[in-house]
Amino acid sequence: MKNLNPKIFDKDIEKSSTRKGYGEGLLEAGRKNKNVVALCADLTHSTYTHFFADEFPERFIQVGVAEQNLATVGSGMATMGKIPFISSYAMFSPGRNWEQIRTTIAFNNVNVKIVGSHAGVSVGSDGGTHQAIEDIALMRVIPRMIVLSPCDAIEAKKATIEASKIKGPVYLRLARNDTPIITTEKTPFEIGKAQTVFEPKSKLQIGIIATGPLLYGAIISAKELDEKGIGVKVLNLATIKPLDEKAIISLAKETKGIVTVEDHQKIGGMGSAVAELLSQKYPTKIEFIGVDNKFGQSGTPEELLKLYGLDTNSIKKAVKNLLK
Amino acid sequence: MNLDDKKIKELEKTANDIRISIIESLVEASSGHTAGSLGMADIFTALYFHILKHNPKKPDWKDRDYLILSNGHICPVLYATMAHSGYFPKKDLMTLRKLGSSLQGHPHKEWLKGLETSSGPLGCGLSQAVGMALASRIDEGNSTDRFFYCLMSDGELQEGNTWEGIMLAGKEKISNLIAIVDRNNIQIEGTTEDVMPLEPLDEKFHSFNWHVIEIDGHNFESIVNAVNEAKVITEKPIVIIAYTVPGKGVKEFERDYHWHGKAPTKEQGKRAIKELKSKIK
Numbered sequence: 001m002k003n004l005n006p007k008i009f010d011k012d013i014e015k016s017s018t019r020k021g022y023g024e025g026l027l028e029a030g031r032k033n034k035n036v037v038a039l040c041a042d043l044t045h046s047t048y049t050h051f052f053a054d055e056f057p058e059r060f061i062q063v064g065v066a067e068q069n070l071a072t073v074g075s076g077m078a079t080m081g082k083i084p085f086i087s088s089y090a091m092f093s094p095g096r097n098w099e100q101i102r103t104t105i106a107f108n109n110v111n112v113k114i115v116g117s118h119a120g121v122s123v124g125s126d127g128g129t130h131q132a133i134e135d136i137a138l139m140r141v142i143p144r145m146i147v148l149s150p151c152d153a154i155e156a157k158k159a160t161i162e163a164s165k166i167k168g169p170v171y172l173r174l175a176r177n178d179t180p181i182i183t184t185e186k187t188p189f190e191i192g193k194a195q196t197v198f199e200p201k202s203k204l205q206i207g208i209i210a211t212g213p214l215l216y217g218a219i220i221s222a223k224e225l226d227e228k229g230i231g232v233k234v235l236n237l238a239t240i241k242p243l244d245e246k247a248i249i250s251l252a253k254e255t256k257g258i259v260t261v262e263d264h265q266k267i268g269g270m271g272s273a274v275a276e277l278l279s280q281k282y283p284t285k286i287e288f289i290g291v292d293n294k295f296g297q298s299g300t301p302e303e304l305l306k307l308y309g310l311d312t313n314s315i316k317k318a319v320k321n322l323l324k
Numbered sequence: 325m326n327l328d329d330k331k332i333k334e335l336e337k338t339a340n341d342i343r344i345s346i347i348e349s350l351v352e353a354s355s356g357h358t359a360g361s362l363g364m365a366d367i368f369t370a371l372y373f374h375i376l377k378h379n380p381k382k383p384d385w386k387d388r389d390y391l392i393l394s395n396g397h398i399c400p401v402l403y404a405t406m407a408h409s410g411y412f413p414k415k416d417l418m419t420l421r422k423l424g425s426s427l428q429g430h431p432h433k434e435w436l437k438g439l440e441t442s443s444g445p446l447g448c449g450l451s452q453a454v455g456m457a458l459a460s461r462i463d464e465g466n467s468t469d470r471f472f473y474c475l476m477s478d479g480e481l482q483e484g485n486t487w488e489g490i491m492l493a494g495k496e497k498i499s500n501l502i503a504i505v506d507r508n509n510i511q512i513e514g515t516t517e518d519v520m521p522l523e524p525l526d527e528k529f530h531s532f533n534w535h536v537i538e539i540d541g542h543n544f545e546s547i548v549n550a551v552n553e554a555k556v557i558t559e560k561p562i563v564i565i566a567y568t569v570p571g572k573g574v575k576e577f578e579r580d581y582h583w584h585g586k587a588p589t590k591e592q593g594k595r596a597i598k599e600l601k602s603k604i605k
Contacts, residue, residue, distance in 0.1 A: 061458060066492070073489070074455060076452035103445045
C-alpha cells in the first residue's frame with residue numbers, strides 16, 4: 001500500500017514497540033522545546049522515558065511509585081508553562097489516578113500529556129493485573145481529553161511529537177511488545193485524522209476500523225479476505241477522540257457493515273465511540289473485536305489474542321458475520 | 325515585614341469584616357462550609373493584606389507569589405478575602421454557588437481570575453504546589469524571591485496523595501514551598517482524632533524532612549513571624565501547623581464539627597453578624 005512499509009506482507013517484517021517510539025519522540029520533542037519536561041513513577045526504562053531523562057536530567061522528575069502524585073505534580077508544572085509528559089503503565093496512570101487526571105489536569109485545562117504503556121492483554125505474561133483494557137473508556141469520557149492510540153513505533157513517535165505541539169490534555173496509549181512496523185517516516189500523521197491503510201482489489205463490502213498495534217492483524221485479515229474475493233477496506237484510527245467523523249461515516253456509507261478492532265474492553269472503547277457516532281449519524285451494522293467483559297491473564301501475547309478473540313481468525317469471522 | 329500594633333489592629337478589623345462577608349455569602353447561598361472558612365479568616369487576611377506579593381488588579385502578574393488552596397471547600401474565605409483586597413466587587417460575593425457565578429461552589433480557576441488551581445477533591449493541592457515550585461526551579465533556580473503557599477486542611481492529610489507530595493517535596497528540598505495546615509481538629513463526621521488520628525502531626529512532617537513551625541492561627545504576630553522564619557529556611561520545605569478554632573468569631577459555631585459543611589440560616593446569620601459587628605468598635 002502507498003505510504004506504508006513496503007515489507008508489510010513479508011514474514012521478516014521488522015518490529016519495535018510503541019513505547020519505544022514514544023521514548024524517541026519524547027527525546028525529539030524535548031530537543032525542540034525546552035518547556036517539555038518528563039515525570040515518571042519508577043518505570044523510566046519500561047516506558048523508555050530514560051532516553052529523555054539521560055539527556056535532560058534537570059527536566060526530569062522521578063516521583064517514585066506514586067501515580068497520584070505523578071498526575072498532580074505534572075498538573076502543577078503545566079500551570080507554570082511546562083509541557084509535562086507523565087508516564088507509567090496504563091493500569092496505574094490513568095488507572096489509579098483517574099480523579100487526579102480529571103480534576104487537576106482536564107478540569108484545570110492544563111497542558112499535561114498522560115502516557116500509559118502496557119495497555120491491552122497483549123502485555124502477556126505479567127497477567128491480568130498489569131493489562132489495562134479499560135483505559136480508553138476512562139480517558140475518552142473526560143471532557144477536553146484527546147485520546148491517541150498509535151499502531152506502531154513510528155506512529156507513536158509522531159504522535160508524541162504532535163502531542164507536544166498542541167495545548168491541552170492528551171492521553172497516549174502504548175503497548176509493551178515489539179509489533180510489526182506498519183508505517184514509514186513518510187506516512188502522514190495528523191491528530192484527529194483517520195487513515196485508509198488497505199484498499200481491496202475485489203469489490204468493497206466491509207470496513208474495518210482498527211486502533212493500536214492490532215491494526216496489523218486487521219490489514220493481514222483484509223488481505224487474506226481480498227484474496228478470497230471479499231473486499232475489505234481498513235481504516236487506522238490513531239485518534240480515538242476527537243473522532244474523525246467524516247472518515248468513519250464515509251466508510252459506513254460505502255460498505256455493508258463495520259468491524260472495530262481494539263485490544264480493550266468492548267464496553268466503552270474505540271468501538272463504542274464509533275457506535276455512538278454511527279447510531280446517530282448513519283446507523284450501521286457493527287461487529288466489535290475487543291475483550292468481552294473479562295479480565296486478562298498470563299500467557300504469550302499470541303495465545304492471549306487468540307483466547308480473547310482479537311486475532312486474525314476472529315477478525316475474519318467478524319467480517320463474514322456481517323455478510324451473512 | 326514585622327507588625328506594629330496599628331497594623332495588627334487594622335488586620336483584626338479586616339479579618340472581622342471578611343468574617344461578616346463570609347456569613348452573608350453563605351446565608352445567601354444557603355449551602356457551603358462555615359467552620360473552616362471562619363477559622364481561616366485571620367490567616368487569609370494576613371496573607372492577602374500583609375504577606376503575599378500580589379496585585380489584585382493584575383492577577384497574572386508574573387512576579388507574584390502563588391497561593392494554592394488545596395481544601396477548596398473553604399472557598400467562602402478565599403472569595404471574601406479576594407473581594408476585600410480588590411480582585412472583584414464585594415457585591416459579587418452574593419452570587420456564591422449560583423448559576424453562572426464566578427464563585428463556584430468549589431473554586432474553578434477558569435471562572436475566576438486570581439485562582440492558581442481548581443480544587444475541592446482533597447489531597448491534591450500540595451502536589452500541584454510542589455509541581456509549580458519544581459517548574460519554577462527549572463527556570464529560575466532556587467529562587468528566594470517567589471514563594472508557593474499551599475493552604476491545606478488537617479482532614480485532607482488522611483489522603484494518600486498528600487503524603488506522596490510531602491515525600492517528594494522533602495526529597496527535592498523545596499525551600500520556597502510553605503504549606504499551612506489548618507489544624508482545627510474537625511472534619512465532616514467528627515474530630516480528626518476520632519475519624520482518623522493525625523497526631524503526632526509535627527513528627528510526621530519532621531520524619532519526611534520538613535521544617536515544622538507550630539502557631540496559634542488567630543495571632544497575627546505569630547502568623548507573620550512564622551512566615552518570616554519559613555522564608556529563611558533553606559534545604560527543606562516548611563509546614564506551618566496553624567491551630568485554629570473552627571467557626572472562629574461566632575460563639576454559636578465555634579468548635580462544633582456539625583458546622584463543617586453547612587451554612588447558617590437567615591436567623592443564625594443575623595445573630596452571627598451582630599456578634600461580629602460588636603467586636604470592632
